Amino acid sequence: MSAQTATTPRGGRVAPTAGLGNPRNAQRKRAGRILLYAALVVGAIPTVVPFVWLIRSALMTDNQIFIAPPEWIPSPFAWTNFPEALTAQPFLAYFINTMVIEVVVVLGTVLTCSIAAFSFARLRWRGRNLVFGILLTSVMLPYAVTLIPTFVMWRELGALNTIAPLTVPAWFAGAGGGVFNVFLLRQFFLTIPFELDEAAYIDGASPWKVFWTIVLPLSRPALIVVTIFTFIGVWNDFLGPLLYLNDESKYTLALGLASFQSVYTAQWGYLMAASAAVIAPIIALFFFLQRYFIEGVTLTGIKN
Structure with a gap:
């Protein structure tokens, strides 16, 4: 029999432990x-293969990259591809421009979408549910539909060749693709027990204080x-920087890498090194941050 019956020190019996200690079950698991x-x-x-191909190509000369059959380990390693590629164009300026936009957009998105x-x-x-439903319908609206009206609006405002079109929408929750972030945070906020809010309101807290002192600290994964x-x-x-930025000194990394590709098409080692960087x-x-990322996605939608 596969089931086993455990006994207590006084000779009594407890529920049978089916399959415990069975070598077959352990082998199956x-x-x-x-x-x-x-x-x-x-x-x-x-x-993984495309990423490995990128790294090995970044450490090879052009003659080594396209050799047949392909070699996966560079011999010798062309370490000079990285400094030469990153100094061929002002990638440091591109990086600074990108980080300025990153800071403004991330702060605006997290703050307004959480509110x-x-x-x-x-x-x-x-009308809360009605407004939320209308907000969600905007997710089904293709980006290309609003592309021309948005460009015309920023042109009339005189904001072309500035970072305003790339950063200002982030400070309006739901704009610039923020609807998904609002939905994600809302689902996570619903998992926090409402008893915490009620206790805070009884103590005289305002909704703004509940938001800052209770909800946000408990929502770090989301x-x-x-x-x-x-x-x-x-x-x-x-696409955004391509539409609104004309001055090369204001390029972001994505736009700078595209311009680098047009200039150094034949030098694949440099191009791969710049892409890897x-x-x-x-x-x-x-x-x-993968632990918080997985935790936030997993907990979203689980009630209490």
């Missing part, structure tokens, strides 16, 4: 775990997720 890891490795190969989400999740006011999404979106944004901060950001 081990085999299932091995198959799961193997499937994950196979599924990760298509995403809007708090209103939709924790406050009661007439806020980090929004920060990561916003940071990556701004870092990889190419541009994506390195994104990888480092996710590596250090």
